[in-house]
Amino acid sequence: MISILKKTVAGLSKTRKKISAVFQGFAGKSYLTEVDLEFMEESLLGADIGWELTDLILNELENPHNKKLSLEGRFRNTVNTYLEGISNAEPLNKIIILVGINGTGKTTSAAKIAGLFSHQGESVSLVAADTYRAAAVEQVKIWADRLRVQIIANEKSADPAAVAFDGVSSGLIQQKDRVIVDTSGRLHTSPNLMKELQKIYRVTTKLTSEVDVLITIDANTGQNGLQQAQEFNRYLPLSGVILTKMDGTARGGIAVQIMKTLKLPVYYLGVGEQVDDLIPFDLNHYLNGLISNETMVEHD
Numbered sequence: 001m002i003s004i005l006k007k008t009v010a011g012l013s014k015t016r017k018k019i020s021a022v023f024q025g026f027a028g029k030s031y032l033t034e035v036d037l038e039f040m041e042e043s044l045l046g047a048d049i050g051w052e053l054t055d056l057i058l059n060e061l062e063n064p065h066n067k068k069l070s071l072e073g074r075f076r077n078t079v080n081t082y083l084e085g086i087s088n089a090e091p092l093n094k095i096i097i098l099v100g101i102n103g104t105g106k107t108t109s110a111a112k113i114a115g116l117f118s119h120q121g122e123s124v125s126l127v128a129a130d131t132y133r134a135a136a137v138e139q140v141k142i143w144a145d146r147l148r149v150q151i152i153a154n155e156k157s158a159d160p161a162a163v164a165f166d167g168v169s170s171g172l173i174q175q176k177d178r179v180i181v182d183t184s185g186r187l188h189t190s191p192n193l194m195k196e197l198q199k200i201y202r203v204t205t206k207l208t209s210e211v212d213v214l215i216t217i218d219a220n221t222g223q224n225g226l227q228q229a230q231e232f233n234r235y236l237p238l239s240g241v242i243l244t245k246m247d248g249t250a251r252g253g254i255a256v257q258i259m260k261t262l263k264l265p266v267y268y269l270g271v272g273e274q275v276d277d278l279i280p281f282d283l284n285h286y287l288n289g290l291i292s293n294e295t296m297v298e299h300d
């Protein structure tokens, strides 16, 4: 199996392109000139790492005080300090509810997470609580068949909270290790739909306190994704983020801004449409993915 580090590096290839080229160009230097710094600034901002961290990184790299450490080492240290206490995620609870706006990758991520846990030997069920889109239950069914995990659905019900309640209670009775609830896409600007999500959360937490809510954010949406998560968090307590479609964007630096601004960990990165295209987030691997060239991890 391909290692998580290799997958992270591959999944971040578009974001890495510029940043890693800048670092390669500085090989052997211990501090940067004005022109070097401009290159670096452009590449970091272009990757959506954000102004605040970009300034911190530039200040660190232009300062010749710490010549013993490589530029890469100083880059890593600056990001690590910036995200201290935020980037380490708690292990996920038994019940995982996926929320987010339309098309951000909830259903695909639900299936991918089911695949990950089931691969680790856990018994998993998928709950199809998207009662809005006609094809939504069918989509979960196809994944469940492919993954050979149980699906709990009720095509006759128009009440997603009822489906979630039935699905989670059935999973608990069957002593499943993990129950993953897929919900329909909704805009945070629609109070009724957000209240419905609160209801899904409320009925689920009546059954057990072991519940986590993850929001899927499409990495291509940049700052907009930050706002989506902030708004969802006003309605129900988010445990963390799944940053999807990282494979299609050069702006994967948004992961850092999400963690810093929302004070929420990124749990997973989605790096493709296949079931194993989901990587547990690891800050060190992620930073490798930003600055290294692919050959540097070939022997991992």
Ligand SMILES: Nc1nc2c(ncn2[C@@H]2O[C@H](COP(=O)(O)OP(=O)(O)OP(=O)(O)O)[C@@H](O)[C@H]2O)c(=O)[nH]1
Pocket (backbone or CB within 6 Å): 100, 101, 102, 103, 104, 105, 106, 107, 108, 109, 130, 133, 136, 183, 184, 185, 186, 216, 244, 245, 246, 247, 248, 269, 270, 271, 272, 273, 277
């Ligand atoms: N390239 C890429 N495509 C992805 C990723 N995650 C999801 N997709 C694709 O994005 C599209 C939407 O994914 P879904 O999982 O259906 O999104 P959703 O949030 O469940 O959509 P709604 O239920 O309609 O709100 C599909 O074509 C997925 O294959 C990813 O990490 N990378």
Ligand SMILES: [Mg+2]
Pocket (backbone or CB within 6 Å): 106, 107, 108, 130, 136, 182, 183, 184, 185
């Ligand atoms: Mg869906």
